[in-house]
Amino acid sequence: MPQLGTDEHPLDLDYYECLAIPVEADAAAIKKAYRKLAILYHPDKNPEESAADKFKDISEAYQVLSDPQRRAYYNKYGKEKEAGAEGQVFDFGEKLQQTFGGDPFLNIIGELSIGTIMTEAKAEEDMATEAQKTDKKRTSGMSKEQVEKMHHQQQERIKLLSEKLITRMATFTDSTEEASELSFQEQVKKEAEKLKTENYGLELLHSIGGIYSSKAKQFLGLRGGEMPGIIQGFKQKKHFVKELWSTVKSAMDMQAISEIIEKAEAEGMDREKKSQLEEEASNRAYKALWQTSKFEVEATLRNVCDAVLQDKVNTTGGCPSSYSSILPQWQSVDSKVRYKRAEALRIIGFIYKYAEADTPVTELHVKIKR
Numbered sequence: 543m544p545q546l547g548t549d550e551h552p553l554d555l556d557y558y559e560c561l562a563i564p565v566e567a568d569a570a571a572i573k574k575a576y577r578k579l580a581i582l583y584h585p586d587k588n589p590e591e592s593a594a595d596k597f598k599d600i601s602e603a604y605q606v607l608s609d610p611q612r613r614a615y616y617n618k619y620g621k622e623k624e625a626g627a628e629g630q631v632f633d634f635g636e637k638l639q640q641t642f643g644g645d646p647f648l649n650i651i652g653e654l655s656i657g658t659i660m661t662e663a664k665a666e667e668d669m670a671t672e673a674q675k676t677d678k679k680r681t682s683g684m685s686k687e688q689v690e691k692m693h694h695q696q697q698e699r700i701k702l703l704s705e706k707l708i709t710r711m712a713t714f715t716d717s718t719e720e721a722s723e724l725s726f727q728e729q730v731k732k733e734a735e736k737l738k739t740e741n742y743g744l745e746l747l748h749s750i751g752g753i754y755s756s757k758a759k760q761f762l763g764l765r766g767g768e769m770p771g772i773i774q775g776f777k778q779k780k781h782f783v784k785e786l787w788s789t790v791k792s793a794m795d796m797q798a799i800s801e802i803i804e805k806a807e808a809e810g811m812d813r814e815k816k817s818q819l820e821e822e823a824s825n826r827a828y829k830a831l832w833q834t835s836k837f838e839v840e841a842t843l844r845n846v847c848d849a850v851l852q853d854k855v856n857t858t859g860g861c862p863s864s865y866s867s868i869l870p871q872w873q874s875v876d877s878k879v880r881y882k883r884a885e886a887l888r889i890i891g892f893i894y895k896y897a898e899a900d901t902p903v904t905e906l907h908v909k910i911k912r
Contacts, residue, residue: 547617554620557603576604577644581741642742642835649706651839652699704849711886727908730893735903751894753840757847758888789837792830799823
């Protein structure tokens, strides 16, 4: 009878050694170790040839050890058995979340829905494959119920992020003292200094900062020392079109390299060329995933900013604000409070947008028009 491992004494230790964690490490320790190593060895951050392979090993170890069922199976049967285990559904959402920002960004951008879509699509693909084996017919594409579910989840995400954003800005918006702005700036700078060290942290800060800044400036307009709101709106649309094209192009680039590999394999290729093409495909895939995730984040945060800034008081007796259903507990805020929210949003946006990798954020001089 073959030897079996236990949770206390796993049959195989490769994944634990890869993440440099003890076998008794909890979920938090596993995430922390993965984030630290992912930042160090991510191909976009580390130019060394061995970095890509190391990053794949780290990701594989995290995928298994972060899933309680897969971890238990791995502890008992080892690496080879776990790799061949059937019925396992890989959580793309968790993987994307940890790759782009990690848990520290959850209170700002929420959970990436693109990951959920990919996870469900993989599950659907597996079910379709099984259906083919049993000659059962399955329809492709998303059902009406799935679309409605996604819409509801997105509305809940916007509501939650809006509430958290308002709470984060309270230090500034709830105070009438002049010193509150400096205190608020220091609070945001310290937060940004920590966030920029996360995987894709700086890129996310710049993206988030851009949305916060543009929405705040559009609301404040000439009164706040900015260009007229209509011009700010035009700039936002221009940025949206640019990001949409970048997202589409990155997907097309990924498709193109896949077709090149498929054609080269059909014609026969040497091992070295295949390795180079696969590396290029991997890089393009990460770029496409990042661009898609970034596009989703920016679209979500536009709605979050609108919910926070357009939460108007209904003084006419007519229809309430279109965002009152998202933030019912803040239906009574007046224009002065919304103006202060816009000022706070402009400060956060500036700090995030101009954070730099090699310069402490605490040294950043915030330049705000009045």
